[in-house]
Amino acid sequence: MTLNYIVFAASALLFGGSAVVALAWAMRKGQLENFQRGATSIFDADEPIGRVTDSFPGQKPKPAGGATKRS
Template structure:
């Protein structure tokens, strides 16, 4: 293996370790913060009080909803 091959390998392995560690830390934070406790409440949070849940109210211009 040449020095360029080793540099590329070290960069790839280092990136995998770095980003993998970031994912583990982010998932740990999400579990500790309770982000995965109530999916139903989170899924309904995007609807307004007067908007029907589960029904499409948006349409492309020129089409009816």
Template sequence: MSTAFLMPTLVIFGMMIAMSASALAALYWATQDGQFVDIEKNAECIFDKDEPIGKCTDYFPGQAPQPPFNNGK
């Protein structure tokens, strides 16, 4: 085998091992820190009182639903 083939292969496998180890470390930290204990509560923590859960309040410009036209009444 030539070193032209061997070096990139070693670099790729080294990166794969490093990324896998960091993913496993993050998973271990999350389980030890209690991130998976109450998934529903953690999923809803991004909402506040002004934004009801399940109702979309963020829209791209020009795509928000238009309020009904009441003709000034």
């Protein structure tokens, strides 16, 4: 039974503690500011906002080099 109490205490500490750490980190790094920038962080120059990227465009015969260029 004592083991059960240890499990309770340990996971409560682990859980609450790490959540607070995560949150403190997020605020220190400014993650909770400037939401517009956050929304656009998944776009890049090769797949910019405004381009539909729903399907892999296949491997067009292309010059050497790993990058896939989209037409």
